[in-house]
Amino acid sequence: MNTITLAVPAASLSPIRRSYSYMALSPAALFLSVFFALPMGLMIGISFSQEEVGGFSVESYRRFFTDGLSVAGFCRTAVMSGLVAIAVTVLGYPVAYFLARSRSRWRAVVFALALAPELAGVVLRTYGWLIILEDRGFINDVLLDLGLISSPLPLSKNLFAVVVGLTHVVLPFGILSLMTSIQGIDESLERAAQMLGASRVSVVRHVIVPLSVPGIVSSLLLSFTMAASAYATPALLGGAGFKVLATMISEQVLFYVDWPFAAVMANALLLLMLVISFVGVRFEALHRIRRSGAGRTTA
Amino acid sequence: ETLVVNSYGGPYEEIIEKAIIAPFEAKFGIDVIYDPVGSASQDYAKIKATGGRPGFDVVVMTASQSLQGCRDGVLEKLDVATIPNLAKLMPRLAAAAGPCGAVHEVQYMSLLYRKDKLATPSSWSALLAPELKGRIVLPTFQNIMAIYLVEMMSVINGGDLVDNLDPGFKAMEAVARQSIGFEQSSAILESYIKDGTVWAMPFWNGRAQLLVDAGLPVDYIRPKEGTIPLIATLNVPVGAQNKQSAMKFIDFFLEKTSQEAWIGGYKVGSARTDVEVPEAIRARQITSEADLKTLLLPDLSLVAERLPRWAEQWDRDVVPQAD
Amino acid sequence: MNWLLSVLFRLMLAGVLTFITLPLAVVIAASFSPTSAVTFRPWEWTARWYGDLVSERWLLPFLLSVKIAVIVSIVSGIIGVMAAYAVVYEKIRFSEAAMSVLLLPLSVPQIVKGVAIVLFLSLVGLQSFLGTPALIAAHIVLALPFVVRMVATSIANFDRNLDRAGQILGANKRQRVQHILLPAIRPGVLSGMTFAFIISFNNIPLSVFLVRPGDTTLPITVINYLEYSLDPVMAAVNVASMIFILAVIFLFEKIGGFSVKLHGGSK
Amino acid sequence: MSSIDIELVSVSKSFGAISVVKDISLQIPQGEFVSILGPSGCGKTTTLNMIAGFNQPSFGDIRIRGRSQGRVPPERRNIGLVFQNYALFPHMTVADNVGFGLKMKGAARSEIESGVASALRSVHLEDYGARYPRELSGGQQQRVALARAIAPRPSVLLLDEPLSNLDLKLREAMRLELKELQQQLGMTFVYVTHDQEEAMAMSDRIVVMWQGAIAQTGGPASIYRHPASSFVADFIGKSNILTIEGTSEQEATLDLHLAGSAISLRAKRPPHRQQAGFCCIRPEDIAVLNNTGPGGGGVNRLSGTVRRVINLGPSLELAVEIDPHVVLTVLTRSSLSASLPVMGDVVALSIDPDDIQVLPE
Amino acid sequence: MSSIDIELVSVSKSFGAISVVKDISLQIPQGEFVSILGPSGCGKTTTLNMIAGFNQPSFGDIRIRGRSQGRVPPERRNIGLVFQNYALFPHMTVADNVGFGLKMKGAARSEIESGVASALRSVHLEDYGARYPRELSGGQQQRVALARAIAPRPSVLLLDEPLSNLDLKLREAMRLELKELQQQLGMTFVYVTHDQEEAMAMSDRIVVMWQGAIAQTGGPASIYRHPASSFVADFIGKSNILTIEGTSEQEATLDLHLAGSAISLRAKRPPHRQQAGFCCIRPEDIAVLNNTGPGGGGVNRLSGTVRRVINLGPSLELAVEIDPHVVLTVLTRSSLSASLPVMGDVVALSIDPDDIQVLPE
Numbered sequence A: 001m002n003t004i005t006l007a008v009p010a011a012s013l014s015p016i017r018r019s020y021s022y023m024a025l026s027p028a029a030l031f032l033s034v035f036f037a038l039p040m041g042l043m044i045g046i047s048f049s050q051e052e053v054g055g056f057s058v059e060s061y062r063r064f065f066t067d068g069l070s071v072a073g074f075c076r077t078a079v080m081s082g083l084v085a086i087a088v089t090v091l092g093y094p095v096a097y098f099l100a101r102s103r104s105r106w107r108a109v110v111f112a113l114a115l116a117p118e119l120a121g122v123v124l125r126t127y128g129w130l131i132i133l134e135d136r137g138f139i140n141d142v143l144l145d146l147g148l149i150s151s152p153l154p155l156s157k158n159l160f161a162v163v164v165g166l167t168h169v170v171l172p173f174g175i176l177s178l179m180t181s182i183q184g185i186d187e188s189l190e191r192a193a194q195m196l197g198a199s200r201v202s203v204v205r206h207v208i209v210p211l212s213v214p215g216i217v218s219s220l221l222l223s224f225t226m227a228a229s230a231y232a233t234p235a236l237l238g239g240a241g242f243k244v245l246a247t248m249i250s251e252q253v254l255f256y257v258d259w260p261f262a263a264v265m266a267n268a269l270l271l272l273m274l275v276i277s278f279v280g281v282r283f284e285a286l287h288r289i290r291r292s293g294a295g296r297t298t299a
Numbered sequence B: 001e002t003l004v005v006n007s008y009g010g011p012y013e014e015i016i017e018k019a020i021i022a023p024f025e026a027k028f029g030i031d032v033i034y035d036p037v038g039s040a041s042q043d044y045a046k047i048k049a050t051g052g053r054p055g056f057d058v059v060v061m062t063a064s065q066s067l068q069g070c071r072d073g074v075l076e077k078l079d080v081a082t083i084p085n086l087a088k089l090m091p092r093l094a095a096a097a098g099p100c101g102a103v104h105e106v107q108y109m110s111l112l113y114r115k116d117k118l119a120t121p122s123s124w125s126a127l128l129a130p131e132l133k134g135r136i137v138l139p140t141f142q143n144i145m146a147i148y149l150v151e152m153m154s155v156i157n158g159g160d161l162v163d164n165l166d167p168g169f170k171a172m173e174a175v176a177r178q179s180i181g182f183e184q185s186s187a188i189l190e191s192y193i194k195d196g197t198v199w200a201m202p203f204w205n206g207r208a209q210l211l212v213d214a215g216l217p218v219d220y221i222r223p224k225e226g227t228i229p230l231i232a233t234l235n236v237p238v239g240a241q242n243k244q245s246a247m248k249f250i251d252f253f254l255e256k257t258s259q260e261a262w263i264g265g266y267k268v269g270s271a272r273t274d275v276e277v278p279e280a281i282r283a284r285q286i287t288s289e290a291d292l293k294t295l296l297l298p299d300l301s302l303v304a305e306r307l308p309r310w311a312e313q314w315d316r317d318v319v320p321q322a323d
Numbered sequence C: 001m002n003w004l005l006s007v008l009f010r011l012m013l014a015g016v017l018t019f020i021t022l023p024l025a026v027v028i029a030a031s032f033s034p035t036s037a038v039t040f041r042p043w044e045w046t047a048r049w050y051g052d053l054v055s056e057r058w059l060l061p062f063l064l065s066v067k068i069a070v071i072v073s074i075v076s077g078i079i080g081v082m083a084a085y086a087v088v089y090e091k092i093r094f095s096e097a098a099m100s101v102l103l104l105p106l107s108v109p110q111i112v113k114g115v116a117i118v119l120f121l122s123l124v125g126l127q128s129f130l131g132t133p134a135l136i137a138a139h140i141v142l143a144l145p146f147v148v149r150m151v152a153t154s155i156a157n158f159d160r161n162l163d164r165a166g167q168i169l170g171a172n173k174r175q176r177v178q179h180i181l182l183p184a185i186r187p188g189v190l191s192g193m194t195f196a197f198i199i200s201f202n203n204i205p206l207s208v209f210l211v212r213p214g215d216t217t218l219p220i221t222v223i224n225y226l227e228y229s230l231d232p233v234m235a236a237v238n239v240a241s242m243i244f245i246l247a248v249i250f251l252f253e254k255i256g257g258f259s260v261k262l263h264g265g266s267k
Numbered sequence D, E: 001m002s003s004i005d006i007e008l009v010s011v012s013k014s015f016g017a018i019s020v021v022k023d024i025s026l027q028i029p030q031g032e033f034v035s036i037l038g039p040s041g042c043g044k045t046t047t048l049n050m051i052a053g054f055n056q057p058s059f060g061d062i063r064i065r066g067r068s069q070g071r072v073p074p075e076r077r078n079i080g081l082v083f084q085n086y087a088l089f090p091h092m093t094v095a096d097n098v099g100f101g102l103k104m105k106g107a108a109r110s111e112i113e114s115g116v117a118s119a120l121r122s123v124h125l126e127d128y129g130a131r132y133p134r135e136l137s138g139g140q141q142q143r144v145a146l147a148r149a150i151a152p153r154p155s156v157l158l159l160d161e162p163l164s165n166l167d168l169k170l171r172e173a174m175r176l177e178l179k180e181l182q183q184q185l186g187m188t189f190v191y192v193t194h195d196q197e198e199a200m201a202m203s204d205r206i207v208v209m210w211q212g213a214i215a216q217t218g219g220p221a222s223i224y225r226h227p228a229s230s231f232v233a234d235f236i237g238k239s240n241i242l243t244i245e246g247t248s249e250q251e252a253t254l255d256l257h258l259a260g261s262a263i264s265l266r267a268k269r270p271p272h273r274q275q276a277g278f279c280c281i282r283p284e285d286i287a288v289l290n291n292t293g294p295g296g297g298g299v300n301r302l303s304g305t306v307r308r309v310i311n312l313g314p315s316l317e318l319a320v321e322i323d324p325h326v327v328l329t330v331l332t333r334s335s336l337s338a339s340l341p342v343m344g345d346v347v348a349l350s351i352d353p354d355d356i357q358v359l360p361e
C-alpha cells in the first residue's frame, strides 16, 4: 500500500482494450481472408504453375520479364494511374472545397452533380466520351466546322483519352474523400489566416492543404488503385495501341486462357499497389504524428 | 424439370426463344431458364473456374472453346447415342469442333461494304483499294476475326493458314494503313458502317445479314478466295445438373425442323445439309457440302496455341501502321 | 484582384462540373434520340425509349441490383467502420500495414478477383454459394476499401478531446463510440456507404462471374444487351436508374446526411 | 489622432430570428485604445467579427479608414485579430504560426525571423518557437495567438479576450507590453475583455455593451464614477445599488429615502434634473469606523451587523446588514496590523455624500 | 472531512525530455475546496490530467479514495472535469451535452431532464438548451462546459480555469453557485485558476505551483499574509519585494537595511531565525498621508515622487519613487471626494512595521 508503484506506460495499459480492437478488425479480416486473401493466394499458386506441364514453374514470370510487352504494359499502367491520381485530386479539390464549405443553396445540386457520373454505368459513360472525343466526335466536329483545325485532333485511342475517361470515372471518389477531410478542418483556422493577410489562395495553400493531407492521400491512393485496376475504360478509349495491365490480364483470362500468366501480371499489379499504398499510408501517419506532437491534445 | 441455357442477349435471345425454346418446352415439358449473361469467352472462364459447374446446363460457345474445354476436361463429351442428330452434321465441321461441341450454327467472315459508295467487291484484296483509304475499320486482336483475316491474307499472298502467316501479316500492314483503327466490340464496329464513316470491313455474316435486313445501304460478300467460318457450338459442362435434359435440348436444336427455324430466324448457316430453306437464304448461308468447299478450316487447337505469338507480331507490326 | 480570384474559382468549379456532366449530357441526349443509333442530336428527340423500360426485363434486374447494393452498403458500412476504428482510432500494432492491406482489394483487377473467387469456392466445394450470396460477399470485399478509407479520413480528423470529455463523464468505450465518435464521423461513414452502394450497383466485371442464371443484376443485363445493340434503350436505362439514385442521395443530403454541423463547438 | 479608423454606422446583426447586435454606432479614431466590455453573450465577439469581415451586418455599414467595407474580404481589410479561441495552426510550429502574417506580406526571411523573435519575446515565450501548439499549455497557446497577431504590426488590431487564460502577474506584464506597443506604433486597438480592471487600466475609452446595444461610452474614470444607468453601475466594478423611493432637495444636496426602509442618505445634488431612481455606492467608498464614537461630522452614519466576510487578499469584503432590506457590500483594507471584523460584529459605517451617485430610473 | 479523497504521492511527469511536473505530493481530504494557483505553463493542467487519468505519471502514484489508480481508466474514476478548452460535443445540443453524464449513468429520462434544467439554471443558461455549441458565445460555451461537469454531481470535481471567459459579475455569481453546490453536496473540488482573488474567495486551501513543483500550500489568508518565498509573495497579489542587505535586531523588532539605498525599515521580528533576504510589503499596506505634517509615530515614514498613476476604478495604483533604487507600488482609495495624487506630486508614505513581512533568501 505504501510502496510507490511505477506508473505503467499507456501503451501497454490494458490488454483487454487491445483485444477489443482486434475484435473490431476481425469481421473485415475474416471477409477479406475468405473472399480475397485465400482466392488471391490461389492465384499466386497458379502463377507458379504451367498448366500443360503441371507442377512448379517460373516460366510465366520469365515470360513477364522478357517478352517486353508486359513490362511496357506495367510502366504504362503506372504512368496512367499516376496521371489519373493527380488529375483527380487537382480537379476534385476545388469541388470538394466548395462542398465542404459552401452554405449556398446550390450545394446540394453540386453534390448531386458530383456524384452523378458514378450512377451511370462505366460502359455507357465511356461511350459518352467516345462520342465526344472520337475523330468524328463532338469536339472534332465543332472544331472542324469552325475551321480551327483541318484534320481531326488525335483525342481518342491514346493515353490522353484514357486519362480523361478514367479521371471522369474516379473523380467522384476523389471529391468525396477530399470533402470529408476538408470538413474536419476548423473554419476558424481559415479565418485566422485571412486575418493575417493571407489571400484565398494562400489560405488554401498554407492551411487547408496541409491539414487535409489525409484526404489528399486518400484521394491519390483511391484514384491510383482504381485507375490501375480499371478495365473497361482503357479498353474502350485506349484502343489497340494502348494496353495496360488490366486489359492485358483480361485478355489472358478470357481470350488466351493463360491463367498462370494472367496471375503473374495480377501479382505484379498487386505488388505495385501494395508499395504505393504503404508509402501513402506511411506518409500520412508521419504527417499525423508530426501534427499532433507527443500525444497531448489541447485546443 | 428445368434446364438452364446460357447464351447471348439482344436479338439472339428473342429469336432463340421463339424458334427453339418455346417448341422445346412444349414438346418435353421442361422449363427452360434462359441466361443471357456473358460472352463465349466469359462463359468458358466461368466453366473452367468452377471446374465444370457454372450453374448452367447448356451453353452456346464456339468451336475454339469446345476444343479447349475438352482438353481441360470441363466439357462433357457428346455422344451420338444420346444425341442422334449429331450424326447428321457435316463431318468436317463436326470434327473442327471436336468431341465436346455440337455445331448448331455456322457463320463466316464476310466482307461487309456500303453499296451506295462502292461497286460490289469480289476479293479480300478489295480492302487495299485506294478509294478505301481511311474508309475501313478493323477488329482488335481479341476479336477472333482479326487472326482469321490475317490467315486469309496469308493464303492469298502465298502463305498458309497456320504454319506460315508472315505473308498475311505483311499484307495486313498495308490494310492497317488503310484503316481508321481497331475496335473490339461488334456493336461499335457496325456503328461505323451504319453512319458511313467506313465503307468496308470484315464482319460475321449473320450480323451482316441483320444489317441488310434492317434496310441499311450495305451488303456483304463471301470473297472468291473463300473465307473462314465461325463455328458455333452447344456444349454441356461436366458438372451440369440436368445432363439428360441438356442432351435432349441439344438434340432438339439439331433437329431438322429446329435448324430450319433457326436458320430462317437468325439468318445463319447450318451444319446439316438436309435443311430446306428459302432460296434467298440458301444463296448466302452455308447449308451444303458445296458451300463448305468455299470455307477454309484452320486447325483451331493450333491457332489457340500460336495465338499469343501472333498477338505479339500483330501488336508489333500491324497495330502501329494505323495512325 | 479578389473578384478575379472568386470568378476564377467559380470558373474552375464550373469547368470541373462540366467535365463531369458532359458525357452524361451526351448519354441523356442519346436516350431521347429518335434513331436507333446512339448519336448526339439534341435537336430531334423522342421519349419512346423510356416506355420500353417498364417491363420485367428491366425491372427485375433493377430490383435485384437495388437489393444487393443496399445489403452491401450496410454490411460493408458496419464492418468497414469497425476496421477503420481498430486501425486508425485504436492504432493497433502494425496499423499502417493493416491499412494498406485493407485497401488491397482495390488493386486487383476485378476480372482476376472474379475468377479467383469462383476458383476458390469451387475448390472448397462451395459452388452452391455462387449466385447472389457470393455476389454480395464479393461486392463487400470490393466496397470495403472505400468505406475504410473514408471513415479513416474522418477519424483522423476527430478531436480526441471530445473522447476525453466523454470518458470523464463516465461513458465507457462502447458508449463513447456510439454517442461521440460515430456522430462525429457520420459524414465519412455516409460517404463510404454511398460509394459502397454505387460500386455494387454498377458492378459488371465481378458480377459477370458470379450471377446465378436467371437472376441478373441491371448492369449485367445492360451489358448483354449492349453486346448486340447500341441503341438508346441503354441510355434510357442508365438515365432512369441514375435519376432514381440521385433522388435518393439528394434526399439524404437534404435530411442532413453529409453536411457536418460540427464547427465552432470546442475551443 | 483625428482621422477615424473604424466607424460602425447603425450596425445590426441577427442569426436567423435571434437578434444579436442592435443598431450600434461607433467611431474609433486612429491610434485610440478602445475597450469593449459587457456581459457574456452580449455581442462583443459578433461585433469584432463584423469589423473583421467574417460576418456581414444584417443592417448598417462598417467603414474602415473612411471606406465602406461591404464587399471587402477580411484579408484585405488590413487589420489584425486575436481570436477568443486562439485558432492556432496545428500543423505549424509556434515560430511558423507567429511568422505567418509576415510571410504572407512577403517579408524577407531574416525579417520574419527577427519579427518572430521579438513577438515571442514580448509574450515571454522566446524558447518555445520550435514547439507545436499541442505541446503548450492553455495560457501559452493564448500568448502565441497574441504574438501571431502583433507580429505583422497591423495598424488596427482587434483583440478578443486575449489575456483571459493568464495569471495576474503575466497579465499585468502583458498589459504593459501591449500598451507600449500600441503607443509606440500608433496602432488602433479594439480590445474585448471581461476584466474591467484591465479595461480601466489600458483604455482611452470604454464601450459598455448590453444585450447587443451600447449602454455607455466614455473614459475609464467617468464610466466608473458616472455610470449612465444602474446596469453600468452594477456591471462595472462592485457597487451597492439602492432603490430610491423619494427625495427631498436641499441647497447643494439631496436627501434620498431608500425603498423599504426608514433610512435616508444625503448625496451631492446631481447636475441634471432627472427623476432619481437609484443610487449607487461603491463598496470601497463606505468607510468602516473603528469605534462607534463620534467623528466625521455625522452625515450618512450607519450601523449594522457583519453577515459575511470574504478575504480577498488585499482587502476584505463585508456584507453588512443595516436593516432587513438594506445589505451593503463594503470593501475594507485587510492588514496584518489591525484587528479584522468577523461575522456578527456590529460595525459603524460612514459614506461621504460626494461618493453617492444618483441615477435616473 | 477526515478521509482522504485524492492523494498524489511523489508524482512526476515528463513529455519526452521536458520535465513538466516534478515530484508533487498532496493530500486532499473529502469535501475540501482546494485551488491550484500558478503561472501559465507551470503544470496545473498536466496535474489535473493525471488525476483524471488522461496522462499517466512518469513516476509516483495517484490514489483516489485510498486506491491506487494505475490501471483505472478515467471513466471509472468517478470524478468530474471541466476542461480548460471546453471540449463540448459539437453534434449535440446544449441540453444533450449537459445531460450526457447522467445518461451514461443510466439515469431515467425525467431525472436527466430535471438535472439538465437545474445545471443550466445554475450557469444562467436556462433558455439555451436547444442550441448547438457553435451558436453560443465563448463565455456561454464555458458555462455549458461547467454545467456538463456538475450535472452528474460527481463526488470529486476537477475544474480547469472554469470561469476564465466570464465577466466579473457573472464570475462572482458563479463562484457563489459553485461554492454552495460544493458545500451542499460535500463535494471535493480541485480548482485550477489564475485568478488569485477567486482562489482566495473560494478555497479552503491553496496550492501554489511553480515550474512543476509545489511552492506553498496553505489557507488563503496565510498564503497572502505569510508567503513562504519571494516567488509566492510576488505571485499572490501585488507586492513590493525589496532586497535586504543587512539587519540590526531590536527587542521585538528588526531594522532592515535595503540594498542599494540608505533606507532602513523597521519590521516585526519574524518568529523563525533564518537569514533575512527580502522583505515584502503589500501596496495596500502603504498609507499615503495627506499632509507631510507629523502623525503616526514617525516609524517608517518615507517620502517620494509619484511617477505613475493608474486608475483601477475602486483604487489608484501609484508608483512612488523613494530613491533611484527604490520604487514602491502603492494602492490607495480612489474616491470622488478626495483630491487624487497626480504624476509628479510629492507624497508622504507610512508603513506599519507589522505589515512588513521578512522572507528568507
Ligand SMILES: Nc1ncnc2c1ncn2[C@@H]1O[C@H](COP(=O)(O)OP(=O)(O)OP(=O)(O)O)[C@@H](O)[C@H]1O
Binding pocket: A293, A294, A295, A296, D134, D135, D136, D137, D138, D139, D140, D165, E015, E018, E020, E038, E039, E040, E041, E042, E043, E044, E045, E046, E047, E084, E194
Ligand atoms: N505534449 C507536450 N510536450 C511537451 N511539453 C508539453 C506538452 N504538454 C504540455 N507541455 C508543457 O508542460 C508545461 C505545463 O503545461 P500545463 O498545460 O500543465 O500548464 P498549465 O499550468 O495548465 O498552464 P496554463 O495556465 O497556461 O494553462 C508547459 O510548459 C507546456 O509547454
Ligand SMILES: Nc1ncnc2c1ncn2[C@@H]1O[C@H](COP(=O)(O)OP(=O)(O)OP(=O)(O)O)[C@@H](O)[C@H]1O
Binding pocket: D015, D018, D020, D038, D039, D040, D041, D042, D043, D044, D045, D046, D047, D084, D194, E134, E135, E136, E137, E138, E139, E140, E165
Ligand atoms: N450562430 C449563432 N446562432 C445563434 N445565436 C448565436 C450565434 N452565434 C452567436 N449567437 C448568440 O449571439 C450572442 C452574442 O454572441 P457573442 O459571441 O458576440 O457574445 P460575446 O459578447 O462575445 O460573449 P462572450 O463574452 O461570452 O464571448 C450570444 O447570446 C450567442 O448565443
Ligand SMILES: [Mg+2]
Binding pocket: D044, D045, D046, D084, D160, E137, E138, E139
Ligand atoms: Mg466572445
Ligand SMILES: [Mg+2]
Binding pocket: D137, D138, D139, E044, E045, E046, E084, E160
Ligand atoms: Mg492549463
